[in-house]
Amino acid sequence: xxGTEEQLARLxxxxxxKTHNARTIAALATNPGCTRRAVLDAAAVDKAEVASRAGYxxxxxxxxxxxxxxxxxxxxxxxxxxxxxxMLLREALDLDIAEVGFTDLNEVGGSTDLAVRHxxxxxxxxxxxxxxxTLFDHPLLRFAVGGRHAYLEPDLIAxxxxxxxxxxxxxxxxxxxxxxDGAKVAAAAIQSAVYVLALRDLLGDRAAxxxxxxxxxxxxxxxxxxxxxxxxxxxxxxxxxxxxxxAAIDDLLELIPADVTFSLxxxxxxxxxxxxxELLRDIRRVQASYAPQCLASCEMCYLCRDEASxxxxxxxKSVREEAGGIESIQKVLAYAYEKDPYPVPEDVTEAAAILRxxxxxxxxxxxxxx
Amino acid sequence: xTVLTSxxxxxxxxxxxxxxxxxVRHVHVSDRPxxxxxxxxxxxxxxxxxxxxxxxxxxxxxLVVASPLNRDERxxxxxxxxxxxxxxIGSYLAGHEPADKEPYPDAPxxxxxxxxxxxxxxxxxxxxxxxxxxxEGAVPAAVPVLGRWLTYLAERSHPxxxxxxxxxxxxxxxxxxxxSAVEDENLATLLAWIAPPPGMSGADAALVxxxxxxxxxxxxxxxxxxxxxxxxxxxxxxxxxxNAADMAAEQRAIAALERELREVLTPTWRLMWQGIDLLRSxxxxxxxxxxxxxxxxxxxxxxxxxxDGGFPQPRKDAAVDAARRLVRLEGDQxxxxxxxxxxxxxxxxxxxxTGAAFEGVVTHAEPARLDESGRKAKLRxxxxxxxxxxxxxxxxxELRSPARPGQKAVVIDVDQQEHRTLVTLELQNGMGRGxxxxxxxxxxxxxxxxxxxxxxxxxxxxxxxxxxxxxxxHGGPPPEYVATDLDATEAWDGADWADDAYASEVLDxxxxxxxGAQ
Numbered sequence: 039x040x041g042t043e044e045q046l047a048r049l050x051x052x053x054x055x056k057t058h059n060a061r062t063i064a065a066l067a068t069n070p071g072c073t074r075r076a077v078l079d080a081a082a083v084d085k086a087e088v089a090s091r092a093g094y095x096x097x098x099x100x101x102x103x104x105x106x107x108x109x110x111x112x113x114x115x116x117x118x119x120x121x122x123x124x125m126l127l128r129e130a131l132d133l134d135i136a137e138v139g140f141t142d143l144n145e146v147g148g149s150t151d152l153a154v155r156h157x158x159x160x161x162x163x164x165x166x167x168x169x170x171x172t173l174f175d176h177p178l179l180r181f182a183v184g185g186r187h188a189y190l191e192p193d194l195i196a197x198x199x200x201x202x203x204x205x206x207x208x209x210x211x212x213x214x215x216x217x218x219d220g221a222k223v224a225a226a227a228i229q230s231a232v233y234v235l236a237l238r239d240l241l242g243d244r245a246a247x248x249x250x251x252x253x254x255x256x257x258x259x260x261x262x263x264x265x266x267x268x269x270x271x272x273x274x275x276x277x278x279x280x281x282x283x284x285a286a287i288d289d290l291l292e293l294i295p296a297d298v299t300f301s302l303x304x305x306x307x308x309x310x311x312x313x314x315x316e317l318l319r320d321i322r323r324v325q326a327s328y329a330p331q332c333l334a335s336c337e338m339c340y341l342c343r344d345e346a347s348x349x350x351x352x353x354x355k356s357v358r359e360e361a362g363g364i365e366s367i368q369k370v371l372a373y374a375y376e377k378d379p380y381p382v383p384e385d386v387t388e389a390a391a392i393l394r395x396x397x398x399x400x401x402x403x404x405x406x407x408x
Numbered sequence: 409x410t411v412l413t414s415x416x417x418x419x420x421x422x423x424x425x426x427x428x429x430x431x432v433r434h435v436h437v438s439d440r441p442x443x444x445x446x447x448x449x450x451x452x453x454x455x456x457x458x459x460x461x462x463x464x465x466x467x468x469x470x471l472v473v474a475s476p477l478n479r480d481e482r483x484x485x486x487x488x489x490x491x492x493x494x495x496x497i498g499s500y501l502a503g504h505e506p507a508d509k510e511p512y513p514d515a516p517x518x519x520x521x522x523x524x525x526x527x528x529x530x531x532x533x534x535x536x537x538x539x540x541x542x543x544e545g546a547v548p549a550a551v552p553v554l555g556r557w558l559t560y561l562a563e564r565s566h567p568x569x570x571x572x573x574x575x576x577x578x579x580x581x582x583x584x585x586x587x588s589a590v591e592d593e594n595l596a597t598l599l600a601w602i603a604p605p606p607g608m609s610g611a612d613a614a615l616v617x618x619x620x621x622x623x624x625x626x627x628x629x630x631x632x633x634x635x636x637x638x639x640x641x642x643x644x645x646x647x648x649x650x651n652a653a654d655m656a657a658e659q660r661a662i663a664a665l666e667r668e669l670r671e672v673l674t675p676t677w678r679l680m681w682q683g684i685d686l687l688r689s690x691x692x693x694x695x696x697x698x699x700x701x702x703x704x705x706x707x708x709x710x711x712x713x714x715x716d717g718g719f720p721q722p723r724k725d726a727a728v729d730a731a732r733r734l735v736r737l738e739g740d741q742x743x744x745x746x747x748x749x750x751x752x753x754x755x756x757x758x759x760x761x762t763g764a765a766f767e768g769v770v771t772h773a774e775p776a777r778l779d780e781s782g783r784k785a786k787l788r789x790x791x792x793x794x795x796x797x798x799x800x801x802x803x804x805x806e807l808r809s810p811a812r813p814g815q816k817a818v819v820i821d822v823d824q825q826e827h828r829t830l831v832t833l834e835l836q837n838g839m840g841r842g843x844x845x846x847x848x849x850x851x852x853x854x855x856x857x858x859x860x861x862x863x864x865x866x867x868x869x870x871x872x873x874x875x876x877x878x879x880x881x882h883g884g885p886p887p888e889y890v891a892t893d894l895d896a897t898e899a900w901d902g903a904d905w906a907d908d909a910y911a912s913e914v915l916d917x918x919x920x921x922x923x924g925a926q
Contacts, residue, residue, distance in 0.1 A: 097618075099631075099632035099633055099636075100632055101450030101451060101629075101630070101632040101635040101636070102632075102635055102636050102640055102917075102919045103449055103450045103451045103452070103635055103639075103640075103914050103915070104450045104451030105451075105917070106451070106913055106914040106915065106916070106917035106919075107451035107452065107913075107914050108451070109913065109917045110910055110913035110914060110917055113913070210451060211453070212453035214453060214531070214534065215534070215723040215724055216724070256453075258453075259453055259454060259535050261910065330588035330589070330590040330591065331590070333590060333591070334590075347421070347611070348421075350414075350418060352421075352588065353414075353417045353418065353421060353586070353587070353588050354409070354417075354588040354589055354590070356409045356414065356589075357409065357414040357417050357418065357588075360409060360410065360411045360413075360414035360415075361411075361414055361415070361418060367418050367421055367422050368422070370415070370418050371418065371419065371422055374415060392411060392761075393411070393415065395761065396411045396412050396415045396757075396761060397415060399412065399757035399760060399761065400412055400415060400416065400754070400757065402753075402757075403431065403753040403754040403756075403757045404428065404431065404754065405431075
């Protein structure tokens, strides 16, 4: 174990590392400036467990109905691939072969062991083109994040005759009149981008992994599938940048006091014995960069929001900008309302003058003549 | 957001209570709005689960779908909703026979909790407006009509219009809370900041309101925990009772589902009316009635179009229609911004911050000044205004004053001094016909006046080609709408909805996946 890995293991405590998936890797790209998130993720800490023990359970969850729909839709597509799936892919990717081999990589001879599945995926995908096949269902890829390997499982990948590989993402949100929920499409695109990177790692220069991925989703109010291509070049570069930051985790670790740990100190039954106040104290010793967007993507959000109360950033990025970048709410109000002469540091003179003017206008417009 | 609204948010966070960012109400609130809270089954694009609806706060109607994945029950729900919504809309048409192209005296107003509510309204409208009322796959005649009205209303969701409102949008447009704009989309926390319970700060009340167990979400999505712990069991019980053809058990199971859903929806129902009361407590802004006229005309136009057997709205706008809509929305937005500034000193203050408006005191006035440079003398009074605001307008700029919106004032001179600016203005009209100004038409010394580059002038819309003349660059003339059998089967094929297997996978599958993952 290297020094970095030792340090990360200590931060994590006795718990098993939380494995990454495409969704969690994609989430890394949403708040790249946050040291707390970068460190927790690099150490593979189970953020939901830690946040909950510290007194701030995460507000996330997925409805079983949404899960059930996702499973049902994918099963319908793959149970009879020749029915819709192949036709859609032929059209979307211009596959010109009549016969298409469909290889199920969900399990290997009844084994669902991850290492075995990954090995078989690797062997099949790197085989000579004439013995390889075309479509691979749930291949198991490996991807390095923060010095550790995460297993990733794309819904499907497709080889074209010219040896380009396409990631296929199957989603159960509807495409209605050729339009889908923008946020959901964006999430699908960045997840596909993670798979593209993982496939490029695996295939090296054996085959080109295309930056156009395919999204298959139900049409309108039915379960009839339609395909759309997504250009994920931008997402790939965003991810690369963020992953390289995590790779540079050593620089961040240097900032963290040596006795900080996120260990939950579980007993034999798995119950945490860690003192919540002490855990919270340790969490707070690693700097966070809270923004309201975290509420949609990070398990630590309620904890960080509470910590950030009293700052302009907690009210939104635009509020902080309008307040001239001043972080403290109390300072903003002092600059805006305290009687002259109130000591204003030189670097915020201009911002303070604008705030003071805004405060005067606000007061007068609300009928206060003073 | 502007410096002023951001400062208000910061004040709210510090004081623990939302702060007004408007002095008057810039949206029309009907005397009898129809409140609609739709909720749908998670994962599905538009599977109504229940709705609480009505125009009487004491008597909400609860509509529940016992098998939300069953297509017939979905249309039965739509038919029930149609009886409420079309009854409400019809009450604005009945008993009035306005002349051709004249509006009805009043128009409906649908209020939904949040932007998700509008999206759900739009999708529900989309899913039923093409349904045929006769022939194969026929649904009750009111269902496609409801679809057209819901589509029409959802398309009119815009801050300048009032045929449909979101409670969160209307409230957040008038109050700044101590939370972020993202969090303001939660009706319960937004109201917690605006009107916290006695003895509680807005921040604390918002924390309580954020807990889905104590305050169920306002839809259209339900709390995933509720889905897992309550709803899944209720829906399964109904299915099992039906499969066993046990009528008594089915009745009990449906009653139990209704009880749960009533409990989920009732808190939001109360919040909706609380929000409406709060909006009504603000005095209405001067130009609201003017914008309402546009709503009345639009409503009357669409009601007549439908009465004449109009087609359902197309799946996608044709090129010309899309361009026209964009221009209309841009124009509406500009007009709204200018009118709000004229009506509300707090909005005008935002323009004063940026130099697009200034307020000051008239130091001197020459009300009888004549311009005798031409053949005929013209009345052209000058006034001198001293202001501490920033003035970005230069000589030759044409300004207006909210106090006299029809009167043009041209900047003659801007004299920047150390802490103040002296602006000389020439008034050009709005003073009566003679060579001496009508009383009150020219500001006098010591008057406080406000001048701005914003105008209320109507911007004429550009000319658009007719449908038939749509240029080839935009796809050429769109095809005329012809009802086809495709509409009846469109998007419902594959037996998806009649398919009990799919319903079972959704009901049981998700729970199985969750157990497997643990």
